[in-house]
Amino acid sequence: MNLPNTLTLVRMFLVPLLVVVLLTEFEGRQIFGMSKELVGAGIFAVASVTDWLDGWLARRRRQVTWLGQMLDPVADKLLTSAAFISLVQLGLAPAWMVALIIGREFAITALRSLAYTKGITIPASPLGKIKMVTQVTAILLLIVGGGPLPVLLPLGHVALWFVMVTAMVSAADYYRRFQRLLNARVIDVNVVREQKGQRRVS
Secondary structure, rough: OOHHHHHHHHHHHHHHHHHHHHHHOHHHEEEEEEEOOOOOHHHHHHHHHHHHHHHHHHHHHHOOOOOHHHHHHHHHHHHHHHHHHHHHOOOOHHHHHHHHHHHHHHHHHHHHHHHOOOOOOOOOOOOHHHHHHHHEEEEHHHHHHHHEEEEEHHHHHHHHHHHHHHOOOOOOOHHHHHHHHHHHHHHHHHHHHHHHHHHOOO
């Protein structure tokens, strides 16, 4: 188990801790003298940093592995989905928006799995990266805005709209690229078959 994969596992283990901190009614809403929202935001921030750090280390150390490529998106989706569902439970985010965002994640996962079965790899797009940044920003603003800094809550709701828009646009982009790659693969397969047929005739 290399360091990048270990960081990915750490991110996954932080998910239940985040949920417990956000949804448990602590006495005085504090943990060790700190607002539970600040503690939750800190846990989420640390987990989000590991998302960037594990990928950077894997590329820098040339430790990109099949296990890491499988675990990393799973860890990302677990983290953001748990955070969004907790925010709905706390009344800080509209359920319909969260349902669309999480539904998009499952749809893209299914699309990439389908692409994999056909031998097609869909690389991450700049839109997907922008979506991830807006998600982290929105979640942090909503968590802190629901606690000691309520002035940030409206900003969190604005950021959430950006998340939804970028999520839908990036989903459409993923589907468009999948169709283009699939069509290209079908053409390549047909060309190979034609070449084989010509060789047999000759």
